[in-house]
Amino acid sequence: MPGRICVIGAGASGLAATKTCLEYGFQVVCFEKSCDIGGLWRYKPDPCPGLNFKNFYFSGIFFSKLTFNFCIF
Known part of the structure; x- marks a missing residue:
């Protein structure tokens, strides 16, 4: 008979x-400290209001095209 599991964090792994x-x-209970699930997957339009991010450039060239692909969902 399966038991009870507690998962900490509702990001990709959780x-x-x-x-x-x-x-x-x-029986699973998943705890997440933020108000939304998804962890780093969750898009946040302005993570730090008031800070200037114009000098930062994010490029996906360092990641495989399948890095963010999660086919089981």
Whole structure:
């Protein structure tokens, strides 16, 4: 008989762990400290109001095209 599982964090890994545990029949509780789930996946339009980010440039060339692909969801 499956037991109870506590997952800390509802980011990419936490959501995957929660889904897998549920598939195996565990009772799962997932805790997230922020008001939204998704962790680094969650888009935040202005993470630091008042700071100037014009000097920063983010490029996806360092990441594989599958880095952010999570086909089980």
